[in-house]
Amino acid sequence: MIAESMYQELILEHYKHPQGRGLREPYDAEVHHVNPTCGDEVTMRVKLGDGGKVLDVSYDGQGCSISQAAASVLHELATGSTVHESLSVVDEFTRLMQGRGQVEADEDVLGDAVAFAGVAKFPARVKCALLAWMAYKDALVRSQA
Amino acid sequence: MTSAAPFDVERIRKDFPILSRELPGGRPLVYLDSGNSSQKPTLVIETMREHLAQHYGNVGRALHALGSESTEAYEGARDKIAAFIGAPSRDEVIFTKNASESINLVAYAFGNPINTDERFKVGPGDEIVISEMEHHSNIVPWQLLAQRTGATLRWFPVTDEGRLDIEGLNELVTERTKIVSIVHQSNVLGTVNSESPILARVREVGALMMLDASQSVPHQAVDVAELGVDFVAFTGHKMVGPSGIGVLWGRRELLDAMPPFLGGGEMIEAVWMDHSTYAPVPHKFEAGTPPIVEAVGLGAAVDYLTSVGMEEIKQHEKELTGYALDALQEVNGLRIIGPRTVVARGGTVSFTMEGIHPHDVGQILDDVYGIAVRVGHHCARPLHLRFGIPATTRASFYLYNTTAEIDALVRGLHHVQKVFG
Numbered sequence: 001m002i003a004e005s006m007y008q009e010l011i012l013e014h015y016k017h018p019q020g021r022g023l024r025e026p027y028d029a030e031v032h033h034v035n036p037t038c039g040d041e042v043t044m045r046v047k048l049g050d051g052g053k054v055l056d057v058s059y060d061g062q063g064c065s066i067s068q069a070a071a072s073v074l075h076e077l078a079t080g081s082t083v084h085e086s087l088s089v090v091d092e093f094t095r096l097m098q099g100r101g102q103v104e105a106d107e108d109v110l111g112d113a114v115a116f117a118g119v120a121k122f123p124a125r126v127k128c129a130l131l132a133w134m135a136y137k138d139a140l141v142r143s144q145a
Numbered sequence: 146m147t148s149a150a151p152f153d154v155e156r157i158r159k160d161f162p163i164l165s166r167e168l169p170g171g172r173p174l175v176y177l178d179s180g181n182s183s184q185k186p187t188l189v190i191e192t193m194r195e196h197l198a199q200h201y202g203n204v205g206r207a208l209h210a211l212g213s214e215s216t217e218a219y220e221g222a223r224d225k226i227a228a229f230i231g232a233p234s235r236d237e238v239i240f241t242k243n244a245s246e247s248i249n250l251v252a253y254a255f256g257n258p259i260n261t262d263e264r265f266k267v268g269p270g271d272e273i274v275i276s277e278m279e280h281h282s283n284i285v286p287w288q289l290l291a292q293r294t295g296a297t298l299r300w301f302p303v304t305d306e307g308r309l310d311i312e313g314l315n316e317l318v319t320e321r322t323k324i325v326s327i328v329h330q331s332n333v334l335g336t337v338n339s340e341s342p343i344l345a346r347v348r349e350v351g352a353l354m355m356l357d358a359s360q361s362v363p364h365q366a367v368d369v370a371e372l373g374v375d376f377v378a379f380t381g382h383k384m385v386g387p388s389g390i391g392v393l394w395g396r397r398e399l400l401d402a403m404p405p406f407l408g409g410g411e412m413i414e415a416v417w418m419d420h421s422t423y424a425p426v427p428h429k430f431e432a433g434t435p436p437i438v439e440a441v442g443l444g445a446a447v448d449y450l451t452s453v454g455m456e457e458i459k460q461h462e463k464e465l466t467g468y469a470l471d472a473l474q475e476v477n478g479l480r481i482i483g484p485r486t487v488v489a490r491g492g493t494v495s496f497t498m499e500g501i502h503p504h505d506v507g508q509i510l511d512d513v514y515g516i517a518v519r520v521g522h523h524c525a526r527p528l529h530l531r532f533g534i535p536a537t538t539r540a541s542f543y544l545y546n547t548t549a550e551i552d553a554l555v556r557g558l559h560h561v562q563k564v565f566g
Contacts, residue, residue: 006508007505007509007564012564012565015565016565037521038504038520038521038522038536039521039522039526039529039535039536040504040535041535062535063502063504063535064502064503064504064505065502065504065505065565066504066505068502122508125504125508128504
């Protein structure tokens with residue numbers, strides 16, 4: 001029953017009640033990312049303010065519980081933080097996901113996103129978890145261009 | 146092979162060693178993914194092992210004893226497959242790597258400047274017809290042909306029930322049509338298409354017709370002469386044979402008219418520095434050292450299927466399918482994508498579950514119950530778009546599956562609903 005440990009309560013909670021879902025105005029950049037192997041997709045918008053403040057991260061998409069919950073958690077973590085801070089969370093999350101289950105997560109940096117630690121043991125699902133986070137990184141680059 | 150014994154699924158299961166293995170955590174294996182790839186009986190495994198251990202040499206070119214034993218086994222496999230599909234001539238059976246290669250081989254014969262046969266000339270204004278229920282392997286090669294030549298790609302729509310909609314047949318297949326290529330049995334819907342009304346129209350307009358039989362040849366007796374089409378593609382690994390070996394059957398006269406697909410060793414008659422002449426079919430289309438052991442394995446697979454009996458296999462799968470359709474429709478919020486009756490339908494059942502993504506369904510089924518199903522778009526994305534869904538969960542049955550395994554699937558689905566409900 002390894003998989004059931006992947007489906008942490010927190011992930012299921014975000015999947016059933018996604019936070020900040022829906023595309024909103026205004027925004028600086030919009031990106032659309034897909035996972036071609038499974039068809040998961042996310043459209044993401046970011047709105048930045050003074051001093052690199054992330055004013056809003058809004059998104060819409062479809063996919064499995066892991067990809068949708070990851071987008072919801074990202075929204076919570078990134079909104080209200082700064083570009084710099086949120087990118088360090090993205091980096092730590094990416095490191096955790098690509099660690100094949102061998103990487104110890106830094107809970108202080110990751111916050112709720114630590115719930116995804118179990119996903120790293122399922123190589124086929126890592127892309128699901130990373131979809132929204134990679135889209136966010138892309139959107140930041142474009143909004144600062 | 147002698148006449149078939151009465152169908153006994155428990156006896157058949159013993160022929161497939163993998164079915165008695167345990168998964169980590171002591172879970173029994175419930176393999177419901179044969180539409181993706183089938184498991185292999187001892188006969189196939191041992192025949193391949195024996196060939197490698199005792200007979201292996203290159204085929205068609207080595208004059209020593211091993212070369213001739215290997216050639217005999219390789220060409221013997223061709224004879225077996227020709228007989229299995231009712232090919233009028235063994236030379237019409239071409240070994241490829243898989244069904245995708247078989248379809249590409251045909252697609253590249255069209256619009257090829259070195260092919261002067263009128264039937265294969267394709268340019269702007271010409272049309273290629275496929276359907277909305279195709280596997281990507283019967284879509285993309287034709288898209289590429291259309292892009293190379295400026296021809297237009299058109300397709301049959303699919304009804305809400307998951308049947309091919311041929312109402313517009315006469316408008317779709319016209320004097321502009323060069324080839325119609327459709328699936329014999331859908332790898333998602335399970336639908337078995339009747340080729341005859343389409344073929345009649347194809348003949349009327351002077352076009353050619355190809356069938357992707359990857360999902361039908363493993364599950365029912367397919368006789369290519371009886372079908373009457375021009376080309377049939379299928380693959381070894383879905384019919385208890387190994388991966389790496391596929392088949393293209395084509396009418397001799399057309400194969401003779403077609404240019405080679407790949408150039409290389411053994412496909413030639415004579416080579417000069419500036420030009421070559423080519424071997425007769427089938428070798429014209431088998432450039433390079435072929436998948437020898439895989440072909441021999443496929444020959445053994447055909448022996449095995451024949452010994453069980455294709456009619457018996459079809460009947461067994463029909464019973465499983467009826468049982469599954471009834472049991473699955475009892476699950477709340479489950480929607481079957483495809484025909485809900487066993488009429489003109491094979492043992493592939495795809496479905497969605499209200500509010501639960503197929504990846505989550507598949508993960509829980511595998512991890513808690515050892516049930517292997519396929520989740521995703523099954524290489525048929527346009528079909529999923531047509532039904533307005535990103536993905537489905539698919540259970541596909543074969544000769545070794547049991548009703549107890551379908552019961553396990555249903556129990557698993559109830560548990561999935563508990564986790565995500």
